[in-house]
Amino acid sequence: MKTIAFKTLGCRLNQYETDALASKFQNNAYKLVNFDEEADVYVINSCTVTHQSDHKSRNFINQANKRNKDSVLVVTGCMANNAKEELENKDEINYVLENDNKSALYSLVEAHFNGEVKHPSQLNNDLFAYGSTEKGFHTRSMIKIQDGCDNFCTFCIIPSVRGRAKSRPFEAILDNVRSVITNGAKEVVITGVNIGRYEYENYKFDDLIEAILNLDGDFRLRISSLEPDGFGDKFLGLLSHPKMTPHLHLCLQSGSDEVLLRMRRMYTIKTFKNTVEKVRVIRPDFNFTTDIIIGFPGESETDFTDSCDMIQNMEFGHVHTFKYSIRKGTRAERMADQIPEKLKTERSEVLRGIAEESKLKYRSQFVGKTQRVLVENINGNVAKGYGEHYIPVQFEAENIKTNTFYDILVTDINNEKDVVLIGKPA
Amino acid sequence: MNSHKVISLRNLTPSTYIIRLEKKDFTFKTGQYITLGFSGSIDRREYSIYSAEQDPYIEVLIKEVEDGLLSKKLKKCKPGDELDIDGAFGHFSLKTDEIKNKKFMFISTGTGISPIHSFIHTHPEMDYTLLHGIRHKEEAYEKESYDSNRYVLCTSGENTGDFNGRVTEYLLKNPVSPDTICYLCGNCHMIYEAYDILEKQGIKLGPIHTEVYF
Numbered sequence: 001m002k003t004i005a006f007k008t009l010g011c012r013l014n015q016y017e018t019d020a021l022a023s024k025f026q027n028n029a030y031k032l033v034n035f036d037e038e039a040d041v042y043v044i045n046s047c048t049v050t051h052q053s054d055h056k057s058r059n060f061i062n063q064a065n066k067r068n069k070d071s072v073l074v075v076t077g078c079m080a081n082n083a084k085e086e087l088e089n090k091d092e093i094n095y096v097l098e099n100d101n102k103s104a105l106y107s108l109v110e111a112h113f114n115g116e117v118k119h120p121s122q123l124n125n126d127l128f129a130y131g132s133t134e135k136g137f138h139t140r141s142m143i144k145i146q147d148g149c150d151n152f153c154t155f156c157i158i159p160s161v162r163g164r165a166k167s168r169p170f171e172a173i174l175d176n177v178r179s180v181i182t183n184g185a186k187e188v189v190i191t192g193v194n195i196g197r198y199e200y201e202n203y204k205f206d207d208l209i210e211a212i213l214n215l216d217g218d219f220r221l222r223i224s225s226l227e228p229d230g231f232g233d234k235f236l237g238l239l240s241h242p243k244m245t246p247h248l249h250l251c252l253q254s255g256s257d258e259v260l261l262r263m264r265r266m267y268t269i270k271t272f273k274n275t276v277e278k279v280r281v282i283r284p285d286f287n288f289t290t291d292i293i294i295g296f297p298g299e300s301e302t303d304f305t306d307s308c309d310m311i312q313n314m315e316f317g318h319v320h321t322f323k324y325s326i327r328k329g330t331r332a333e334r335m336a337d338q339i340p341e342k343l344k345t346e347r348s349e350v351l352r353g354i355a356e357e358s359k360l361k362y363r364s365q366f367v368g369k370t371q372r373v374l375v376e377n378i379n380g381n382v383a384k385g386y387g388e389h390y391i392p393v394q395f396e397a398e399n400i401k402t403n404t405f406y407d408i409l410v411t412d413i414n415n416e417k418d419v420v421l422i423g424k425p426a
Numbered sequence: 427m428n429s430h431k432v433i434s435l436r437n438l439t440p441s442t443y444i445i446r447l448e449k450k451d452f453t454f455k456t457g458q459y460i461t462l463g464f465s466g467s468i469d470r471r472e473y474s475i476y477s478a479e480q481d482p483y484i485e486v487l488i489k490e491v492e493d494g495l496l497s498k499k500l501k502k503c504k505p506g507d508e509l510d511i512d513g514a515f516g517h518f519s520l521k522t523d524e525i526k527n528k529k530f531m532f533i534s535t536g537t538g539i540s541p542i543h544s545f546i547h548t549h550p551e552m553d554y555t556l557l558h559g560i561r562h563k564e565e566a567y568e569k570e571s572y573d574s575n576r577y578v579l580c581t582s583g584e585n586t587g588d589f590n591g592r593v594t595e596y597l598l599k600n601p602v603s604p605d606t607i608c609y610l611c612g613n614c615h616m617i618y619e620a621y622d623i624l625e626k627q628g629i630k631l632g633p634i635h636t637e638v639y640f
Contacts, residue, residue, distance in 0.1 A: 150515055150516070150517070151517070152472075152515055152516070154640075229517075257618060257621075258614065258618050261614045261617055261618060261636070261638050262614055262638065262640075264638055266517060266636075268621070268631065270625075270631060271631050274631070329468075329470075331472065331640065334640075335640070
């Protein structure tokens, strides 16, 4: 039996695509092994959103090659699009597979073992031609609804590497959700590059979410990352649906209106705050998580302070902070007033400190309350999973099963590595 | 990405010009932009479309940038040269249901008038006021193509326009009624200031649309 190992970097869409690809290989008699083990095939599903992600991808390429020089090494994902030539010139890489052809990974590898070499034009280029994800790395079942982005934020390379926005047919998505629920999925996660811009025939994003929520079955729905400009009041109303989880990752990027304008973001601080407030009026403990870019060109001390204030005021449950890094070909590459790396690092440390405090404060409110936890990992009698608010919860019990809901009374909070809620069956 | 032949180039000022390209089957929504570059070259720049949706050609308004990579080269284009167009991109567009029954305020500075020109020439029946902020009157690009009763030229460098000062100063002195839909296109600083003024004048957040020029 041949062995295959995956390493996935970056966004949830990449994670979904890896899950689907890994399932496909396992359904065809491949054994999935850890990336740090020897394998016949290594797949690096790369990311290029920051300089650091490129660096990590290069590192994993070297690691895979060292582990087994005779393996088939495939690099796919956004770095494969953005640095195709560089990667193709590396002898240790067998195939550089662009995002458009990613779903054809299995046929490419199979052809390789049959002594054929497939030209990209012979490969499937359907962005939605991924199979099921039941043998992937995640308990939650991710559903891809769209790909690509037309927003062209000035810092972002994604439109160049993922292409124009394209939405998956409405009925195909509903069929996919029905199928994963029938196969036992308890939590469905909607993924894509810019999902709020979903548009297929007359269906918009909120129509799709409404239709999914109205499907039968014991499941809950989670929206992954959402841009603050892509939805209206109808969607906000759907957040009160009993199957909808009270969590949104709403990408803020900066707390300064001037910086948001230069980033070509299509919202203001006031509209962002309005959205958060509207939702929290109905559900005060709603979990908003976000992304912040630190050191965007021209970011002044005042702009940075505005970002810090926003983190404190919005009480985010989690903040991903990224130091801005120049992406070739973006508008921000040509902007004056690039911020020195040292200053970006200093600001990063300050902001991360504030974000950690905010996270602890937000999560502490759940002590004494009950979370419905979907168990993902079990070690002896200790189970780990996520509650409906997308906060990690750990508890002890006997005869626990994965992919099962447990009502857990939160009794304590552990702040050692991440802020984890500790509880017991309610 | 598709290759389009240059039809003509017309100079508006010593540093500003319009390139007209063949349209072929290219479609766009007025207000959108394209990226433009020489065929086969990786260097590309974004330009809002200046022409109307129904025009049988595509036009872009370009200002030559000092040390600019592309704007200087594009100025040397000759009819028949091939340029690659990618797009159209962007969400700076009019809402179909508002075009016929709403009042519009278009606020632009410099070459930020480009998508506004496209709006107005695509929908000449619109009820609009256009503020164009520039320093000197020579930058009033093709002002004769707008209805003079709806066009307010704000000149900040000399007293040669309809109003002597910046567009933001004009807005402070001439408040906009709260039922107006506002579109702002130009430099970041103008948009930031104008946004604030319009909000204070009672315009709700939804009806303010912005497109930044750098």
